[in-house]
Amino acid sequence: MTDTPPGTVADAQAGNWVDRHAPQWLKPYARLARWDRPIGIWLLWWPCIWGLALAAVAQPQAGFDWIAAILMLVGAALMRGAGCTFNDIVDRDIDDKVARTRSRPIPSGQVTARDALYFMVGQALVASAILFQFNRFTVWAGVASLVLVAIYPFMKRITWWPQAFLGLAFSYGALVGWSSQTGSLGWALVLLYAGTVLWVIGYDTLYALQDIEDDALIGVKSTARLFGEHVKLAVAVLYTGAYLLWMAAVLLVNGGIVFAVLALVAAGLMAWQVWTVDAAQPDNPRLRFYSNHYVGLALALALLAEWVW
Structure with a gap:
């Protein structure tokens, strides 16, 4: 790995907006988040948008809640920041031993663990103010998700499936999106959530390929290490399961051909990831991981098109 410029982090894209434009005092905290x-x-x-859109397909007369979508975007930014800050506090000793992460703010000494804790609490408090804009069921569901957020950083120490716990946490937006419109759960949501969990396990397995050698040296567990030479097949199975469960969720709310056709774009992107991933090539797994943004966009557009139809 090439040397990291002082103050920056090795696993961030060079020349990102924080490095270029953020005030000097803010940069370490922006990198924590x-x-x-x-x-x-x-x-x-x-997943929040998928939950909102699936609810719109299920009850088309209610429509798609664009205000909720905006609130959830702000909430996602805050909770992701709080979760990453907590993860860095818990993993500061591990991060110091991994080439990709030792330049992060805490192990590099830019921020103390105590100040990071204050920053985490601040983000969580603002996120809670947004959560309380929704119905009581959604509020309690959001509070319950904190259990998953709290235990995830420890899972890499005790199980080969930390990606599964990340999947349970990162897929929670589907539940929040759906319940914010319905005030309850439903079988379609269960299928959407299960498919999203498989998707997250798949893409985070690809991401973990970057650290597989360091993880083996320090004893950190991951599905990338667990699957070993069968990682492509395993991720293919996970992605296939995700796609089938998403299809089943839409069929359960009387969706159909529009989603089935347009969702093939997402399926094609996931197939490309599996076909072309190569841990031996620098940045290859990271770029495949990043392409899941477009998987999310493609599936959201497919669901919205199904609702419009």
Whole structure:
């Protein structure tokens, strides 16, 4: 890996807006919250949009709630930032031993763990103010998700499936989006959520390929290490399961051909990721991981088109 310029982080894209434009005092905190890598915000937000859009397909007379979508985008940015900050506090000793992460603000000494904790609480409090704009069921569902957020950073130490716990947490937006419109759960939501969990496990397995050698040296577990030479097949199975569950969710709310056709774009992107991923090539897994933003966009547009139809 090439040397990282002082003050920056190795796993952020060079020349990002935080490095170029953020005030000097803000930069370490912006990097803690991953504002220099907005991909995580999108990946947390897209399931919210899917939940909102699936609810619109289920009850077309109510329409798509655009105000809720905007609120959830802000909430996703805040909760992703709070979650990443908490993850960095918990993982500061591990991050110091991994080439890709040792330049992060806490292990590099730019921010103390105590100040990071204050920053995390501040983000969570603002996010809670947004959550309280929704119905009581959605509020309690959002509060319950904090359990998953809290335990995820520890899972890489005790199980080969930390990606599954990330999937449970990062897919929670589907539940929030759906319940904000319906005030309840439903089988269509269960299928959407399960498919999204499989999708997250798949894309985070590809992302974990970047750290597979360092993880093996320090004893950190991941599905990338677990699947080993069968990682392509395993991710293909996960992505196929995700697509089938998404299809089943839409069929359950009387959706059909419009979604089925347009969702093939998302399926094609996932197939491309699996076909072309190569951990031996620098940046290859990261770029495949990043392309899931477009998977999320394609599926959202497919659901919205189904609602319009």
